[in-house]
Amino acid sequence: MSGRPRAGLDFDLEQQTDTILQLDQRATWFYEAVGSTIGMAHPTPGTGQVYMTSKRDSHGRLLRADRTYRLHVPADVPSAQFWSLTLYSEDTRRSYDNGGTDSRSASLDSRDQQLRFNDDGSIDLYIGPTAPPGAETNWMKTMGQDGWFVYFRLFAPAQPFFDKTWSLPDFEAV
Numbered sequence: 001m002s003g004r005p006r007a008g009l010d011f012d013l014e015q016q017t018d019t020i021l022q023l024d025q026r027a028t029w030f031y032e033a034v035g036s037t038i039g040m041a042h043p044t045p046g047t048g049q050v051y052m053t054s055k056r057d058s059h060g061r062l063l064r065a066d067r068t069y070r071l072h073v074p075a076d077v078p079s080a081q082f083w084s085l086t087l088y089s090e091d092t093r094r095s096y097d098n099g100g101t102d103s104r105s106a107s108l109d110s111r112d113q114q115l116r117f118n119d120d121g122s123i124d125l126y127i128g129p130t131a132p133p134g135a136e137t138n139w140m141k142t143m144g145q146d147g148w149f150v151y152f153r154l155f156a157p158a159q160p161f162f163d164k165t166w167s168l169p170d171f172e173a174v
Contacts (some may be wrong), residue, residue, distance in 0.1 A: 046080055052113070058172050062147065063145075069128055069131075069172060070172050076121060076159055077166070078161040081155035081156040084155075085140075090146060090147035091150060116135075126139040127142060127148070127150070128142055
C-alpha cells in the first residue's frame with residue numbers, strides 16, 4: 001500500500017536505540033492508534049495481528065475524500081482468521097464518519113457475506129464519494145475534501161505475509 005507498506009509499529013519498543021531517540025515514530029503511532037500490544041509489535045505466524053497502513057495513492061498523492069480509489073486485494077490473503085480494511089479520518093483519527101446513510105460502515109472485512117469477490121478469489125474494494133456501478137457492496141463512502149487513511153489488518157497472519165510472498169498493491173485513483 002502506498003508503494004511503501006509499513007507495519008503499524010515501525011519503531012522498536014525501547015524508546016532510545018543506539019542511533020535514535022524515537023519520538024517522531026512514537027508520536028505518529030500514538031496519534032493514529034493510542035495503544036499497542038505484544039501481538040501488534042511482535043506478530044508471529046498464526047497469532048496476533050498485523051496492521052498495514054496507507055495515506056497515499058499509487059502516484060504518491062495524499063488520499064482525499066473527494067476522489068474515488070480502488071484497492072485490489074490479491075487472492076489468498078494470508079490470514080488464518082480474517083482480514084479487514086478500516087477507514088479513518090485524517091482530521092479526527094476516528095473511524096470515518098460517512099454519514100451512515102449510503103454505506104454500511106467505515107470497515108469492510110472478509111467475513112462480510114455481501115462482498116463480491118472476483119472469479120480468481122481476489123477482491124476490489126472502493127473508497128470514495130460514490131460507488132462505481134455494481135460495486136456498492138465493496139464500497140466505503142467518503143464525504144467532503146478531507147484526507148483519510150486506512151488500516152488493512154490481518155488477524156492471525158500467515159507465513160506469506162512474513163516472507164513477503166503476498167503483498168497489497170497501492171490504491172489506484174478511479
